[in-house]
Amino acid sequence: MRFNLVTRTEETYAVIQTEGYLNGPSGEKLADTAKELIAEGYTKLVIDLEQTRLINSIGISIIIEIIELIHQQEGVVHFCNLTPVIQRTFKIMGLAQHAGIFPNEGAAISNL
Amino acid sequence: MSDQANREVVLIIPMFPNIELAAAQTAYSLAEMMDFDENDIDEIQLAIIETCINAFEHSKSEDRRVSIKFIMRDNELELKITDSGVGFRPNQATSASSGEVGLKKRGWGLEIIRNMMDEVSIESSDKGTTITMIKRKISPIRSEVCSNARRTPVGTPLR
Numbered sequence A: 001m002r003f004n005l006v007t008r009t010e011e012t013y014a015v016i017q018t019e020g021y022l023n024g025p026s027g028e029k030l031a032d033t034a035k036e037l038i039a040e041g042y043t044k045l046v047i048d049l050e051q052t053r054l055i056n057s058i059g060i061s062i063i064i065e066i067i068e069l070i071h072q073q074e075g076v077v078h079f080c081n082l083t084p085v086i087q088r089t090f091k092i093m094g095l096a097q098h099a100g101i102f103p104n105e106g107a108a109i110s111n112l
Numbered sequence B: 001m002s003d004q005a006n007r008e009v010v011l012i013i014p015m016f017p018n019i020e021l022a023a024a025q026t027a028y029s030l031a032e033m034m035d036f037d038e039n040d041i042d043e044i045q046l047a048i049i050e051t052c053i054n055a056f057e058h059s060k061s062e063d064r065r066v067s068i069k070f071i072m073r074d075n076e077l078e079l080k081i082t083d084s085g086v087g088f089r090p091n092q093a094t095s096a097s098s099g100e101v102g103l104k105k106r107g108w109g110l111e112i113i114r115n116m117m118d119e120v121s122i123e124s125s126d127k128g129t130t131i132t133m134i135k136r137k138i139s140p141i142r143s144e145v146c147s148n149a150r151r152t153p154v155g156t157p158l159r
Helices: A024-040 A057-071 A082-093 A107-112 B018-031 B038-056 B110-115 B138-148
Strands: A003-009 A015-020 A044-051 A078-081 A100-102 B008-014 B065-072 B076-083 B118-127 B126-135
Touching: A003 A024, A015 A024, A024 A044, A024 A057, A044 A057, A044 A107, A057 A078, A057 A082, A057 B038, A078 A107, A082 B038, A082 B110, A100 A107, B008 B018, B018 B038, B018 B065, B018 B076, B038 B065, B038 B076, B038 B110, B038 B126, B110 B118
Parallel strands: A015 A044, A044 A078, A078 A100
Antiparallel strands: A003 A015, B008 B065, B065 B076, B076 B126, B118 B126
């Protein structure tokens, strides 16, 4: 199953764009990328899920780990371009209380 | 063969990584054929993915297979997902939102499934588990109201 990540770094923040099914293994790839960015000093992250239509609760559990990691660094992580179903699932699992959810990348970046 | 039997599709999948996508893809094709809207199709797909991975992770079935029956009716799609594992007691299944503080990582499957589908019932014994889920089509007027209600205002964090 194809899963791609595209990372873009700016002066004070980084954007990770996902493409494909976000499950356990692809969630681990996302977490590894986030950890690398944190190690480079990026504690403000935007995760853009525009190209991810399917997700499962294992993938989301790994996203929770990323949120916890960012919070430990006193950083911030925002999500954007979620489908309505992914957005609802984030809300059910409580992520919406700990990370910003925005309709597009511009809005997520301007709220970092 | 009855008309109803002609509107059933049965898919049997082995338990290996990512094969739940085959079930989700089948659900997509059937639901699209039945004119479910895009959001409903996403909900059906997520529910079927969660049901499959629950069976993969917890059923301990010896045959390592899951059977999925899709029953297409005029206004609803019914899914019966069966494994021949050890079963579980639905009222004793781990609930992720049972009053604990903080972000719980695992144990969300049943709660997500119940949120995505209109009806969910579970029959389980030491010979296996069948989860039956129904998604109903809603009228165009109600669909439009729901669709508008689900939109997030631009620039507003969902809290």
